[in-house]
Amino acid sequence: MKTDAARVGQIVDLTNCDKEPIHIPGAVQPHGVLLVLREPELSITHVSENAPVLLGIAAEQLLGARLGTLVAPSVREALEASLRSERLKQHNPLKVAWRVEGTERFFDGIAHRHQGKLILELEPSSEKVSVPFLSFYHAVREALSGLRDARDLQELCETVVQEIRRMTGFDRVLIYRFDAEWNGSVLAEARDAQADPYLGLHFPASDIPKQARELYRLNWLRIIPTVDYRPARVLALPGAQTDSPLDMSFSVLRSVSPIHLEYLRNMGVQASMSISLVKEGQLWGLISCTHVSGTRYVPYEIRTACEFLGEAMSSLLAAKEGSEDYDQRIRAKSIHAALLERMAREVDFVSGLSSHESGLLELVHAQGAAIHFHGRTTVLGAAPDDAQLAGLLGWLGTRTDEDVFCTDRLSSHYPEAEAFKEVASGLVAVSMSRGRNNYVLWFRPEVVQTVNWSGNPTKPVEMEDGQPRLHPRKSFELWKETVRGRSLPWKAYEVEAAAELRRSIIDVALQRSEALLKLNTELERSNVELDAFAYAASHDLKEPLRGIHNYTLLTLREVGETLPEGARGRLDTVVRLTQRMESLINSLLHYSQVGRTELSLRETDLNEVVAQVLELLKPRLEEARMEVRIPHPLPPARCDRVRIAEVFTNLITNALKYNDKAERWVELGAVPDGKEARVAYYVRDNGIGIKPEYHEAIFRIFKRLHGRDRYGGGTGTGLTIVKRIIERHNGHIWLESTPGQGTTFYFTLAVEPGAEGTEGE
């Protein structure tokens, strides 16, 4: 029979080992002998070529012989009875005594049936009889209670590695868990000082190829007492090799892949054992035992105890993992409640969400978050920069199909995310309103940034004989390649927590908007009332004012001549005060009208508007000998012609009034604005200027900077009205000024089509 044992010399290549048929290696590890027995007579059809070493009989003599004729008579009957049993495995290990040259050699026989073949593997044993049940029981009892008492997964893992190490004496025992892509990470470790720490390291999926994982799932324990063994080929009785190669999936002696041995040697491992951890039929992880200080053989009974512990741990996985999540869920609930309470308390619920104590990040175990609400973005922790966030939000806006979007590999959905994968390879985005682009986003960094190192991650790959030495460091590099642009996965309960928060935010926002609606209604009503009030007030104020004015004037007219000069002067003052009061009342009324009446927005030629204004102001401009400069025609704007005329009138009048120069000029023009408005119009003068501290104040109603009668007087409402008009056009007004040299007022008109009023009033 041809075997593939010669493959040991093959080039190690981690990329092609997926294809290797490792379940039919055609060879065994030489620490035991493999026999295949033909039933019912139990004659030997296959034997491993190392049989002479262990059994003292040439393979040719064994092939075709009956097992019963070869073993010691003392065990023959019991052995044959066991091997014929239907429940073969229950009898393992079978005590086998082999008579060789007058002496007996004892073996542990491990028998199983597979694909119609009875396979018996013999491992040398120092014991003549089975280890008594009680010793097995004691070996595992304590371990089991430790397992049961473990509070969570971590404690379970730690207990198991300690127990396995205690039972087997391996230098290093670790628990290794697979992720969804079969990358592994080390969760727990018990080790001797001379063994390198592996805790926290990651291994790429390619370290354990698919078919090896399948064997791990089927056969829960494997041992390699020495990595430097020479495989013993399995020889077959001539005529018995007709069918398919011997399937050794369940064999304990099965020779392992030379690639795996190379891998172990590269890690400095001389012996290894691994026990599968299976959860709900899926390979969950491995208990991996390695020995760096020599070869290590573990007797069958101990192995069985270890396997038993593995099974026990497997059965506990769901419960411990569940309880781990359970604790987290409870924690998430309490964070959620705290968040809700904060949101409800703060006037601006976004600030309630985003305060650092809020636990927003902890809720889903994210390293960063961003809240985008009504055009404003608030960032917490590690997040993409503003421009990147804006791009991401824009992209999210194009995905209308889900309320909660969750990925642990953002750049595969949104390639631009490659640029900020260090902070946001993982994203949970909850949309708080369709079409409004209001989101809460959580970010997780690329997993490479997240991993806990137990050694120096930057340690270079070690070279040995010109070849890179395969080592967990190197393995880590490979793993990094496989997880580029990815974050740790989001757990289901974390995504649920995000979705739940979304619902709460919507509830809060809804309550807020209802309250706002109510407020708006009230505001509207009070606005209408205020409007009526402004007219009523002006009417009611003017009525007595008129009386005072008229009666005073009448009195002056009738008896003015007879009054002493002082009294007449005071009555003149009363008249002047009534006139001033009237102009104040009128200004106030006008100001309220600017806010209330609808704008009539049209595309307007501002040159015409300005020409009209200048025409009206002509007498005053001429009187002041004021030069009007318009270096370039003004660009058109969408605006209310009458209101904008008022703006220009006001600004030009101000330029005219507040000027003490001999040669006065005012310049009108437009400059590019660069912001949302196309241009900023300006009115510049060489007047008295305005000190910086007054740049805000001058827009306040009735705020005057000069004595009432200096610079031509005024009510102090002009600029307030101008500002209000500009703001109603969604524009801004600001100024630049050098006291003593002049002032420039700039304003923009950023009205969106249809945003205000309609054509005509």
Next chain:
Amino acid sequence: MNSALPVLVVEDNDEDFDMLQLAFQAAAVPNPLVRCSDGEETLEYLFRRGRYPSAEQAPRPGLVLLDLNLPGVDGRQVLEQVKADPVLRGIPVIVFSTSDNPKDVQSCYQSGVSAYLLKPVDLERFERMVRLLKEFYLEFVVLPEGPQSREERRR
């Protein structure tokens, strides 16, 4: 020729009425001035009921000077009722108000007011306004004589 027709002044403010009277005197308006100081009274006068049950007590005015803001029934309602009545509709009504609320101006003309005047806080302007009013409405404008007989029958 209009001098016999009374001018009905609807004015709640005594000072304003006082000034108006003075101005009318100064302008030598020959027409009798009749004053109603609120909307309710005005309607009673015009429709000859309540305090003014007969034509003798409430001769039909040739012109009404109407203040808009009145206690109770206000000037706007008075105007509406007057203009809704086929007989009274013919009487020119001039609003004489402090309010230049465009809505008021608009609605008064919609209701058929003949003119809308603003009460100025300026004695000179006020006096000039009254003089012009007298000249125009009481000297030049032909005011309608009420369809007395038919009206009497109807009522």
